[in-house]
Amino acid sequence: GLRVLQARYIRAITVGGIFPQQQDVFGSYTRTQNSQNIAGGLLPLNTDTWVAGAGLFWELDFWGKFRRSIESADASLDASIESYDAVLISLLAETATAYVDLRTAQERLRYAESNLGIQKGTLKLAEIRLKAEAVTGLDVTQAQNVVANTAQLIPLYQNQVRTANNALCVLLGIPPRDLSPELGEGPIPTPPADVVVGIPANLLRRRPDVRAAERQVAAQSAAIGVAAADLLPHFSITGSISWQAERFKNLFNVNSLAGSISPGFNWDVLNYSRLINNVRLQDAAFQELAVNYQQTVLQANAEAENAINAFLTTQERLVQQNRAVNSSSEAVDVSLIHISEPTRLDLASRRPSGA
Helix, strand or coil, X not given: CHHHHHHHHHHHHHHHCCCCCEEEEEEEEEEEECCHHHHCCCCCCEEEEEEEEEEEEEECCCCCHHHHHHHHHHHHHHHXXXXXXXXXXXXXXXHHHXXXXXXXXXXXXXXXXXXXXXXXXXXXXXXXXXXXXCCCHHHHHHHHHHHHHHHHHXXXXXXXXXXXXXXXXXXXXXXXXXXHHHHCCCCCCCCXXXXXXXXXXXXXXXXXXXXXXXXXXXXXXXXXXXXXXXXXCEEEEEEEEEEEECCHHHCCCHHXXXXXXXXXXXXXXXXXXXXXXXXXXXXXXXHHHHHHHHHHHHHHHHHHHHHHHHHHHXXXXXXXXXXXXXXXXXXXXXXXXXXXXXXXXXXXXXXXXXX
């Protein structure tokens, strides 16, 4: 945002160049003491001179040099605004990503804690069956291993929750702290089933980085015109108007008015190829920015295609993952039934008669 303000001020300074480039208001008082030998009674011994006036120097925009400078400043301002928009979009995207990461880590933590409870129950059943001599110690060891592996995930997910929380704080521009009072509990955001993409070319035109690269090319194109104008004569006007009098009370009388005007031109003829090479330099910089613009468009096109393809394939993957989740849930229920039923049968078969 501050860079946008800087570009605006630079443009305002550039616009001022189309008006008289130098203006000054001056005033002076001079008292002259003449030599008596020189004056000889013919000249006054002492003279006072009061002067007040204004002067200017104005190089005319005969070849459009200053207009091209304004054009370049306008394009640079546009580029800075597009860069601001690009940063703003990145900020919004990173904030949304950090929020999704936070909710995902919280969900994983809840699942890990839930799984740990289930697995501890399974371990307890395995220990009971071991005492009933229905299973071997290997089953208990495997259940302990599963419990330990799940338990070690909980600190990992807790750290992910904290990391995502702190990243969200930074993106919000606040010191890292717990955002639970503001966010509370919530599910992972559900993406829409489809998105409106439109024509791919229009999608690229909406990207601020592409527009910023194009505006940089436009700014440099105008800079070539500014450099080329230096090869031609510069027409200017120099003038001043003033009031001069020996006494201050007569300073602003009509008879005290004086002035001068001096139209002219200057032409850097023997520039030793300095100006020509400056034009070539600006043109080379323009070619560089043009190639950079082309590369930006290509990269934006690839990113858009990748994002669209990733969205579509992720939708297909999501369907299969939902099926896998449902199958896994059914498998867990069946496994728990198979584990608990033999245990009850084994314990019942070992009860003493009459019990």
